[in-house]
Structure formats: structure tokens, C-alpha cells
Amino acid sequence: MVKEKAIDFGYILDSPCTVSGIESLHVEKQSMVIVIPLNHPFTECETIHLNKLENETLILTEKGCTYRAFLLDKLNKNNIPHNISMELSSVETIKKAVENNWGIGFLPAFTIGKSDNVVAIRYADDELNFYSQLIYKKEKTEQKVFNSFMSLFN
Template sequence: MELLYFKTFAQVVKSGNYTRAAYALDYAQSSVTTHIQKLEEIYGGIRLLERHGKSMELTPAGELLYSYVEKMLSLYEESHQRLSTQEVKTVRVGSIETLAIYELPNILAEFKKKYPDVMVQIIPDSEEIIIEKIYNKDLDFGLIIDKPFKSERINSLSLKKQAMQVVVPPDHAFTKEDFITIDDFKNETIILTEEGCTYRAYLLKQLERNHIDFTLSMELSSIETIKKAIQNKWGVGFLPAFSIKGHEEVVGMPFQDENFQFYSQLLYRKSSSHGSVYQYLISLFQKA
């Protein structure tokens, strides 16, 4: 109970009077008055504060106590921070490859500034396996690109709507167009990511639904390898727009399809979203 009194005492000193302290603490003013009276009783009835006009000022005894209260409250906050950090020694993040390469590094750099002693494990995998591992508590977080994910046990934080691009060599005929539609894939040779990729599955389904003839020439697990293959004119690719930025060897043409409503999303179990470490990482994704 004394800690509560100390907090109230410190707030009165910072606010200057009982009214502003009560507002800051969301207490009734009578509660603030009672806390100060109880604190004075604990110390033998010594006056800690006295009124000067509309303000409350420290007595000599109050000044001495306040110097200790500041230290005690600081240690109290530090203990909470240290214990919450100590509880989490490792954060496990499952991610599809594109997000692991292009989106995670900046966020993790900020995270490590605040929590340098927390190990971060990045586990690249398909969306299906990432979700399964989150359910089984083998992962703390998952990063996917898909239609909005819904589950009673897993939270889904939509980060941003993702645009797709048809990736071609600089001299490809597609570069003369403003955008590419599903019909433009007719008779094209295509290079895709491996099975299990959600945007690959979407494209193949749309090609089949629209009866588009095409040739699937390669399935590659690495985005960088796909771009190299496109550069060598072995086919055209279908990749998230952010993965093409800064690559002059290939050109990304906007893919237009009103039905493509995919978002990058952060997944995590509803039961494990508490604690300062997890909350801070979630806040970094929200700001990105």
C-alpha cells in the first residue's frame, strides 16, 4: 500500500496541487488527500506538504522523503522492465521469403536497439506451415501475404495492402503497356515461386479460370534467383512490388486485377500477445 502512497505523493509534487494530481492519476481528490495523510501517519505524523496559495510545496521532511521516493519508484519501474525482458529470451518469427528479405531487416534493427539481449530467430517457410507452427506454439509471430486471415485463436494485424507486378526484362513488349491483366499472360512463359506461395496460387487459379494458355518453365524458391532468370529472358515473373525496388536489371509492370485483395499480415496467438517485448515488436510493425 505504501507504494501507492508514494506514487500519489510524487504526482502531487509534480502537479503542484491535489486537484491536478487527482486528474493525472484519475482519482477522486479526496483519495489523493487520504493517501498523503496516510503517508504522513506512516512517518509519525510529520508534515510532508504545506499549502502556499493554490500550490502544495514540500516541507524539509518532504524534500528528504521525495529524494528517496524518486529512487524507489525508479527502481520499481526498472524491476518491471528487467523482469519482463528476462521472461522472453528468444522471439521466433516465421516469414515467407519476400517479407523476410525486404520488410523484416529495418524492423528488427529497431527492435534490437531496445532489446539487444533478446535473440530473434527468423524461420522462412510457407504460409500453411507458419500458421500451423503458431497454433502449436512453435512460433511467436508469423508474416504472410494473403487475404485477411481470421481465426478465434490467432490475431491478424494487417500491415499494408500489397500490389503485385509482372516482372520482365527491360526490352520485353509488356514494358510498352501501362499495366498488365490476366489476359496478357496468354502464350507467355512464366517463372514462379514454389508451391505453397499464396500469390502464386492466386495467379494460377486466375489463369485456369480464364482459360489462358501459358507455359510454366521454372519454379524457384529464391526471389533473387527468379529475378536472375527473368534477366536472362527465361520467362516473366509475378512478384510483390516491394521486391522489385532498386533492381534496374528487370522491370516491374503493375498487375491490374480488382479481385486481388492481398495484405501483408502479422500473426500471433491471442494468448501470447502480452508483455513488453512482444508489445514493442508489434508496435514496430504497426508503424512500418
């Protein structure tokens, strides 16, 4: 939508944006976590590597989500069998499903709060490269209001 000029800015969670004509400001590198119920065997782990997800029942976001695509691509490239039991559009619904022992989730760490009744274990992967990014068209940088807005992120 930014590229088509339908909106001036976008705020995304993705690998670094490399779309022609679009600039991006990396706001913060994001870590991902495996979200598990309180009684799951992984609760003793400090980190979880891809191979630990073998045959786990996954509760994921819907198709089109960048971090879902990242995880499934890694599982498939490494021939790791897995089962997707649910595809949900809401992070809160995913956390509730995990809390109810219906599977495990894969979410950005910032989505898990202290009051959630789930455990978040850091997902360890050297190829994981997700950032919160503000994306915009380069020609917008000439506008005073744009520069004022951008200064909020610097």
C-alpha cells in the same frame, strides 16, 4: 507454426488471415507486378491484366507460395493457356531468369529495386488482396513484451 505455438509471431504475405485462434495485424497492402525483361513488348504497358498473360512463359515461385497459387487459380478459372518454364525458390533467382529472357515473373512489387535489370509492370486485378501481416495467438496480447513488440508496427 503460430497456431501450434512453435513460434510466437509470423510475418506473412497473404490475403487477410482468417484462421481460427489467430489474430493478424495488417502491416501494409501489397501490390503485385509482372516482371519482364527490358526488351519485352509489355514494357510500354502501365498495367497488365490477366488476359495479357495468355501463352506467356512464366517463371514462378515454388508450389505452396500464396501469390503463385492466386495467379494460377485465376489463369485456370479463366481458361487462359500458359506455360510454367521454371519454379524457383528465390526471388533473386527469378529476377535473374527474367533478365536472361527465360520468361516473365509474378512477384510482390517491393521485391523489385531500381538496380534490377528488369521492368516491373503493375498487375491489375480487383480481386488481388494481399497484405504483409503479423500473425499471432490472441492470448499473447496479455504479455508486456508482446505489446512492446506490437507497438513497432502501429
